[in-house]
Amino acid sequence: MTKLVEINVQDAVGYLKLNRPEKLNALSWELVQEVMDALDDLSADQTVKVIVLSGEGKAFSAGGDISSMRELADAAEVAEWIEYVSGLPKKIMDLNKYVIAAVHGYAAGAGFSIALAADFIVADEDAKFALSFSNIGLIPDLGLIKLLTERVSPPIAKEWISSAKTLSAEEARSHGLINKISTGSVVEAAAEFADFIVKGPPISNKYVKYLVNHTGDLHKETAFMQENMIQAMLLQTKDHQEGVAAFFGKRIPQFNGN
Known part of the structure; x- marks a missing residue:
């Protein structure tokens, strides 16, 4: 079949x-x-x-x-x-x-x-x-x-x-x-x-999709707060650390979703 x-x-x-x-x-x-x-x-x-x-x-x-x-x-x-x-x-x-x-x-x-x-x-x-x-x-x-x-x-x-x-x-x-x-x-x-x-960072792409898809559902203050909370979390990820290291090392970052 x-x-x-x-x-x-x-x-x-x-x-x-x-x-x-x-x-x-x-x-x-x-x-x-x-x-x-x-x-x-x-x-x-x-x-x-x-x-x-x-x-x-x-x-x-x-x-x-x-x-x-x-x-x-x-x-x-x-x-x-x-x-x-x-x-x-x-x-x-x-x-x-x-x-x-x-x-x-x-x-x-x-x-x-x-x-x-x-x-x-x-x-x-x-x-x-x-x-x-x-x-x-x-x-x-x-x-x-x-x-x-x-x-x-x-x-x-x-x-x-x-x-x-x-x-x-x-x-x-x-x-x-x-x-x-x-x-x-x-x-x-x-x-x-x-x-x-x-080639991009999977975790931040996931949250970009979520935030954009739901932007019309949220009050302005809620949207700001949600962005800030997610950003605070992303700042702790290995992908962010890799992006910063690649920037200063003048190389292409290798994101792995962590």
Whole structure:
């Protein structure tokens, strides 16, 4: 039986590939479970400093699996399904390591949500980001409305959602949604983009992700205090000592996450 995800670890990069190409990597219950389990495994792997999430076949992900949703018997099952699948973007955002979405083909609907939940997006030059919910009388889900309006203004978000907008990679980059456009292999481009993460300090990267992802949740004074407390802790780490020694020694620091 073909695995729904493929995992590979190389040079401190954990590669996680959605492997349901015949369905354009649409999110079934089983696929979501396997992806979340794989994320847990890569998070626990101390050799992995960053995770690259990609899709096999013609698309990153076409969104939710409509055929699976049609099998749901009633409103209670629908609600359970949506709540369960919403756990995937939450897990990506709560993970203690950076995640790079390497997007090719379509990131449509829930697939767009997954990409936005990642810390960075590297997209193929022909990639498309689709908000087609209004075409079938629905609204975005899996956190897409919040994630989108954290990046673009509310009027733009409303226009895109209500008009079922499809964004090109260049248009997405012009609005600050993606970090890099690739003209070759998008996974290779994501690995190259990840170089600064691989060479960087894992502990401080973990806290940068946490603080940035939660900055909107905190009052100003709480945010200041939280930064100060984390900084006081980081000042005691071996990675900080190594960074200082490398600075004065005029060499590249070798961070090990301690």
